[in-house]
Amino acid sequence: MRLTLDGEVITDVEPIVGYLHRGIEKLAETRTYTQIIPLTDRLDYLASMTNNVAYCMAVEKLGGIKVPERAEYLRVIISEMIRISSHLMAIGSFLNDCGAFFTPLLYMWREREKILDMCDMISGQRLLYNFMRVGGLSQDVPAEFITSVKKFVAEMPRYIDEYNQLVKENEVFLARSKGVGILPKETAIAIGASGPVLRASGMKWDVRKMDPYSVYDRFDFEVPTGQNGDCYDRYWVRILEMTQSLRIMEQALAQLPAKGPICADVPQFFTLPAGEVYGYIEAPKGNLGFYIVSDGSIAPYRLHIYPPTLINITAFADMVKGWKVADLILTFGSMDVVLGEIDR
Amino acid sequence: MKFERYGVGIAKGLGMTMRHLFRAPITVQYPEEKLKISKRTRGNELVWFPDRCTGCGTCTKACPQGNIVLVTHRGEPNKFIVDKFECDTGRCIFCGLCVESCPYNALAMSVKYECAKYRRGDLVLGKEKMAVSAENRPSAYCRPQFEEGLPAQSLLLYNREEGGQKLKFIPLSTRKRGSHA
Numbered sequence: 001m002r003l004t005l006d007g008e009v010i011t012d013v014e015p016i017v018g019y020l021h022r023g024i025e026k027l028a029e030t031r032t033y034t035q036i037i038p039l040t041d042r043l044d045y046l047a048s049m050t051n052n053v054a055y056c057m058a059v060e061k062l063g064g065i066k067v068p069e070r071a072e073y074l075r076v077i078i079s080e081m082i083r084i085s086s087h088l089m090a091i092g093s094f095l096n097d098c099g100a101f102f103t104p105l106l107y108m109w110r111e112r113e114k115i116l117d118m119c120d121m122i123s124g125q126r127l128l129y130n131f132m133r134v135g136g137l138s139q140d141v142p143a144e145f146i147t148s149v150k151k152f153v154a155e156m157p158r159y160i161d162e163y164n165q166l167v168k169e170n171e172v173f174l175a176r177s178k179g180v181g182i183l184p185k186e187t188a189i190a191i192g193a194s195g196p197v198l199r200a201s202g203m204k205w206d207v208r209k210m211d212p213y214s215v216y217d218r219f220d221f222e223v224p225t226g227q228n229g230d231c232y233d234r235y236w237v238r239i240l241e242m243t244q245s246l247r248i249m250e251q252a253l254a255q256l257p258a259k260g261p262i263c264a265d266v267p268q269f270f271t272l273p274a275g276e277v278y279g280y281i282e283a284p285k286g287n288l289g290f291y292i293v294s295d296g297s298i299a300p301y302r303l304h305i306y307p308p309t310l311i312n313i314t315a316f317a318d319m320v321k322g323w324k325v326a327d328l329i330l331t332f333g334s335m336d337v338v339l340g341e342i343d344r
Numbered sequence: 345m346k347f348e349r350y351g352v353g354i355a356k357g358l359g360m361t362m363r364h365l366f367r368a369p370i371t372v373q374y375p376e377e378k379l380k381i382s383k384r385t386r387g388n389e390l391v392w393f394p395d396r397c398t399g400c401g402t403c404t405k406a407c408p409q410g411n412i413v414l415v416t417h418r419g420e421p422n423k424f425i426v427d428k429f430e431c432d433t434g435r436c437i438f439c440g441l442c443v444e445s446c447p448y449n450a451l452a453m454s455v456k457y458e459c460a461k462y463r464r465g466d467l468v469l470g471k472e473k474m475a476v477s478a479e480n481r482p483s484a485y486c487r488p489q490f491e492e493g494l495p496a497q498s499l500l501l502y503n504r505e506e507g508g509q510k511l512k513f514i515p516l517s518t519r520k521r522g523s524h525a
Contacts, residue, residue, distance in 0.1 A: 035441065117501060138444060165360050168353070170356075268441075
């Protein structure tokens with residue numbers, strides 16, 4: 001990030017991206033559709049499951065593959081779990097940038113660790129899960145997982161209360177974050193921002209609600225929005241979203257079919273009909289899309305990733321111009337930036 | 345900066361951290377104390393069952409890195425004999441697709457996880473190192489038949505009495521759920 005300063009006031013910001021470029025889009029052209037799934041883990045590494053889901057759903061859309069009911073519900077449960085974990089990380093690091101040095105972050109990591117434990121239980125790794133497959137899941141979850149998730153859903157609201165007690169009314173935090181780094185609703189829509197950044201600006205837009213994919217149309221939940229689009233709203237929208245995620249998880253657990261197939265009959269190597277598809281979901285950070293061009297072979301002709309963080313960060317220069325350097329750190333923290341997704 | 349409420353919020357937050365002083369720690373002292381890993385763990389080595397392997401080479405095709413080397417020659421009628429079976433774990437991403445693709449259950453992920461080596465060459469696993477043995481045990485990743493012998497995972501979610509990882513930890517806030525919204 002290149003800053004131009006006038007004393008301590010920022011006059012210009014230029015985010016310079018590309019230091020983490022790994023050529024995932026190009027690599028994907030040389031790999032089969034199944035082999036791309038581990039690559040998508042490495043995009044937004046704090047929420048790998050939703051990346052897998054987004055990619056698999058794009059492939060399923062093009063191939064016309066029907067996912068079994070149980071797999072759909074498990075996908076919903078797991079992606080909401082990952083949403084909570086990603087938001088915990090986002091809020092924790094944001095408070096860290098505010099000057100609440102590491103205490104809230106470590107409290108939130110405690111709950112994140114529980115989620116990672118559960119993901120470890122089902123997939124075998126803590127961060128790069130590679131769990132979703134085209135047509136469902138790679139393997140069925142153990143019975144222990146469902147009881148653990150139920151316990152987690154029951155406990156989590158109390159911990160959210162704990163976070164609120166920590167900083168929500170803290171005057172120093174309020175003074176630093178309210179009215180800072182404002183992203184107006186019109187600008188947010190114009191640049192195509194999505195996720196909590198867009199919703200904090202007052203726009204009620206969520207892919208889960210507006211264009212329900214998977215089984216999201218069967219759940220009753222709200223889309224929390226902010227009013228001002230400042231740093232505090234972005235923080236508060238994430239807290240509210242976590243409670244909504246818990247609501248979705250609770251309903252999904254109640255509706256989850258006890259038995260049934262977890263994957264459609266899709267072989268390891270398969271071809272897709274020639275054509276193009278754009279599949280997108282609501283990832284924790286916003287609208288994550290995969291654009292696949294197929295020429296009928298076992299590998300995609302072209303894969304393009306539409307990452308939410310890269311789009312959101314284009315608004316960054318407008319948000320911090322005229323503010324001080326200390327506010328820039330705060331605004332950057334509230335954007336929930338994961339560089340693995342920006343550079344791909 | 346305005347202290348409209350005379351620092352009540354700050355005091356609340358500090359009270360929360362203060363109360364955390366009196367609870368048991370949830371961390372473990374790693375090299376001395378070790379948590380039980382997941383049954384499906386994708387450890388840093390592969391486990392190979394030589395008697396089950398037919399040398400079909402599906403694992404080499406499934407590997408995204410092109411990392412598995414398999415050299416066979418034809419022995420008796422309709423039977424491949426594996427001359428060389430090698431995996432460079434320095435380049436492996438431990439995605440587990442080779443294990444998942446194996447049609448004869450001849451490959452599994454291992455439960456080992458501390459595999460730092462001094463030389464890069466040591467990371468290349470050959471037939472002998474990969475073969476199943478008392479040290480090289482398979483995990484239950486895509487192989488539910490191995491689940492029984494493995495210890496239950498220690499989860500932070502549960503207390504130690506319930507098979508969890510650490511001493512009892514009680515959430516401090518007692519407010520009813522949903523009250524913050």
